Amino acid sequence: MTESGAVVAVFGRRYEVETDAGQRLDCVARGKKRDAACGDRVDVRRTGPGQAVIEAILPRRNFLERADPYKRKAIAANADQLLVLVAADPWFSDEFVTRVLLLAHDAGLEALIALNKVDLAGAPAARLRLKPFENAGYAVLEVAVRPRDAAGEKTAPAIGTDRLRERLAGRATVLVGQSGMGKSSLVNALIPAAQAATGELSQALGSGRHTTTFSRRYRIDADSTLIDCPGMQEVGVFNLDFARLVAGFPDFTPFRGRCRFADCRHDREPGCAFAGAAAAGHIDARRFELFCRLRGEIGPAAR
Ligand SMILES: Nc1nc2c(ncn2[C@@H]2O[C@H](COP(=O)(O)OP(=O)(O)O)[C@@H](O)[C@H]2O)c(=O)[nH]1
Ligand SMILES: [Mg+2]
Numbered sequence: 001m002t003e004s005g006a007v008v009a010v011f012g013r014r015y016e017v018e019t020d021a022g023q024r025l026d027c028v029a030r031g032k033k034r035d036a037a038c039g040d041r042v043d044v045r046r047t048g049p050g051q052a053v054i055e056a057i058l059p060r061r062n063f064l065e066r067a068d069p070y071k072r073k074a075i076a077a078n079a080d081q082l083l084v085l086v087a088a089d090p091w092f093s094d095e096f097v098t099r100v101l102l103l104a105h106d107a108g109l110e111a112l113i114a115l116n117k118v119d120l121a122g123a124p125a126a127r128l129r130l131k132p133f134e135n136a137g138y139a140v141l142e143v144a145v146r147p148r149d150a151a152g153e154k155t156a157p158a159i160g161t162d163r164l165r166e167r168l169a170g171r172a173t174v175l176v177g178q179s180g181m182g183k184s185s186l187v188n189a190l191i192p193a194a195q196a197a198t199g200e201l202s203q204a205l206g207s208g209r210h211t212t213t214f215s216r217r218y219r220i221d222a223d224s225t226l227i228d229c230p231g232m233q234e235v236g237v238f239n240l241d242f243a244r245l246v247a248g249f250p251d252f253t254p255f256r257g258r259c260r261f262a263d264c265r266h267d268r269e270p271g272c273a274f275a276g277a278a279a280a281g282h283i284d285a286r287r288f289e290l291f292c293r294l295r296g297e298i299g300p301a302a303r
């Protein structure tokens with residue numbers, strides 16, 4: 001007998017499935033079913049008390065994944081949007097942000113950026129670093145999910161979380177960010193029962209070093225979920241091809257089809273409209289630089 005449910009956590013090769021009857025099962029998967037991701041609808045068959053095997057992954061509305069030349073890695077399935085968390089401190093990588101936004105676009109997810117820790121002195125520099133993304137049309141929300149008070153000790157009330165909650169309401173959101181940006185703190189602010197291990201805690205437990213793939217879907221309310229993907233450091237885009245890479249830079253759209261050569265790779269060819277637009281400041285120079293870097297990394301996209 002099989003039962004249906006949803007994958008609510010992935011730890012390496014173990015999957016936690018919540019059945020439609022509300023039971024949590026510890027599951028394993030074989031073959032193709034190993035790329036089950038948080039948010040997947042699955043059929044499971046029980047093998048013992050609280051244990052089951054994933055028999056089938058049901059058709060997906062969408063699938064967010066990353067890839068390097070050797071391996072594709074599932075991130076989440078059936079989500080509505082992606083939330084990239086960056087922070088005023090430590091310094092975030094705009095390349096990381098560019099990569100995840102690209103993957104989200106390719107998977108058909110909406111995307112938004114949240115700048116956390118705006119209580120810290122690094123906020124103005126971080127804002128400046130996000131300008132190209134705002135200009136490209138991405139929404140940027142400012143938050144401080146776990147601000148320090150003046151003494152730098154006790155935690156002060158969170159800032160901006162109400163607006164963020166509005167953006168998450170009624171939707172399935174994938175949360176990504178480099179480590180230290182405040183993902184666990186955000187999860188704890190939105191879902192008090194979550195008790196995700198934050199920086200200090202995971203350091204205290206000495207777990208800062210181990211890098212088991214791990215993602216978990218949290219329920220904010222009856223129709224809003226948040227999928228936390230803490231272990232994501234490298235974001236390969238090898239699963240994209242050239243056309244999909246170009247499509248993933250919405251701010252370049254006005255210049256598409258305007259290059260001298262129809263098959264322009266936007267790589268120093270004469271009459272390249274992208275390069276021209278970047279030189280003239282119509283396209284952000286940094287965005288174009290990152291585009292050029294990623295162009296060297298995409299694969300043949302055999303799907
Ligand atoms: N000042 C300040 N610190 C924060 C804020 N949010 C999180 N932090 C701190 O940033 C560190 C990393 O947070 P954590 O949630 O573990 O980040 P994660 O690695 O993305 O899960 C912790 O020491 C948090 O207390 C904030 O809004 N303001
Ligand atoms: Mg964390």
Ligand SMILES: [Zn+2]
Nearest residue numbers: 259264266272
């Ligand atoms: Zn071109």
